[in-house]
Amino acid sequence: MKKIFLYTIPFLLCATVNAQDPNQVFKAAGTPVNPKVQASWNRYYDHAGITALCKKIASAYPELVKLTSLGKSYAGRDLWCLTITDFKKGNELTKPGMYIDGNIHSNEIQGAEFALYTAWYLSESFADTKFIQELLADKVFYIVPSINPDGRDSYMHQPNTSSSPRSGVKPVDNDGDGLVNEDWYDDLDGDGHITMMRRKSIHGRYKTDPKDPRNMLLAGTDEQGDYELLGMEGIDNDGDGRVNEDGYAFEYDPNRDWGWGWQPNYIQNGAYKYPFSIPENRAIMEFVMKHPNIAAAQSYHNAGGMILRGPGASADISTYNSQDVAIYDAIAKKGEELMPGYKYLVVYKDLYSAYGGELDWFYAGRGIYTYSN
Known part of the structure; x- marks a missing residue:
């Protein structure tokens, strides 16, 4: 499994995505000379854009890529998964697998482009890169560009603050009056932003x-x-004398919904009703449970310069046994060498305590070596 990690972590984190002319086909470093699928890496894709690019990749490389939907989001968007391997070389379920996702937090959109770029690069480079041919002969990648497509589209297309929404779009009764979203923020000047x-x-x-x-x-x-x-920005929409009380007083956090070390909201802010109560996370969980060949995972967030692993809480220190920690350390230290400025960190020790996180469920619940960046 070191082979997968040492390839994937530095490769993805060294990629760049810049907001330039969206109509220009921007060739990122390492771009294949004549790709079958023309893709621009100087822009962000909404769900429709992600869907179109996934379909193009799968159509161009049917011998390497299969596109499936793992389920539907709360608002009915597909959770796309690109399965990438050399399908002529054995059954994918017998190959060690690496799972990659992005964009669990809707305002952290960059992760989807990193995941998409990985899928595109693997398929486009296969024909003339011996290492990738060897990699896909005996390994399989499961790449889910966005596991929060509703929140992503809301962030990109609806009036929001610079950091909202962080959750999905499932309505929540923030003010406890039995109604949902009846007094939200209002874009009073119509500029497309909540300021x-x-x-x-x-x-x-x-x-x-x-x-x-x-x-x-x-x-x-x-x-x-x-x-x-x-x-x-906002007015008293429901006439109760308060403004925006159904705004972001509480947002469920998709990264506090996983079934390991879960705690209710009064202990872990952002926790929803119970583990896997968010439909997107439940679909991911069910997919992973059906794929015991997954041995490694990567979840892309944004900023921070971190190569991050669990545990999220000090109570789970013993869950991460010493032999596994030695493997985590070796891979992450190599990542630090390859990516100047990135630091190898542990959630509970170097950031904060976090319960019900994706990292901990993947490792402690399924035995999968997992990082976030």
Whole structure:
């Protein structure tokens, strides 16, 4: 399994995705010279774009790629999975497998492009790269570009803040009145974004940014402020005297829904009703349970420069036995060498305690070596 990891971790994390002209076919480093599937890697794809690209890859390389839907999201979008191996060389279920997903948090969209690029690169490079021929002869990749397609499309197409939504779109009764989403944020100026409201006030502590009057700066201690901030854009839609109370006071976190070390919301913020109560995660769980050949996994988030493993909580330290930790360490240390600036970290020790995370269910629940980046 080291062979898979040492190939995949540095390869994916060294890729770049830039927001340039979406109509330009941007050739990332290592791009095959004459790819059958023309794909641009200077843009982000919504669910329709992901679907189209997945279908093109599968159609161009039927001997290497099979496209299936693992199930439906809450809003009915397909959870696409690209199974990639040399199907002429044995049964895929008898080959050691690596599972890759991205975009579990809807505002962390980059992971889908990293996953898609992997699928595209493996299939396009197979014909003239001996290493990939050997890799796909006796290994199989299961690549799910987005495991939160509803949240992804909401983030890309609906008015949102810079970090919302983080969850999916399953309605939640935030204010406990028996109704859902009846007093959400409102894009009052119609610019496609949810931003802070302000008003002039002699008691204000903010002033406009001279470089961009749309921005607010905190006035100095010896300065007179001109504005006060009123919160995110919105009005009292349900007439109860409160504004935006069904906004993001609570969002379920798809990465706190997994069936290992799960804790309810009063202990683990973002936990939903019970483990695998989110339909997207349940579909992934059922797929993994049916594929005991999966021995390695990678979940792509965004930013941070991390090669991250579990456990999420100190109570699970003993779950990660010393022999497995030695393997984790060896692979991640090699990743640090190959990717300057990336650090090998452990969730509970180097970040925070997290219960019900995907990392822990894959490893502790299924024995699968798993990293997040």
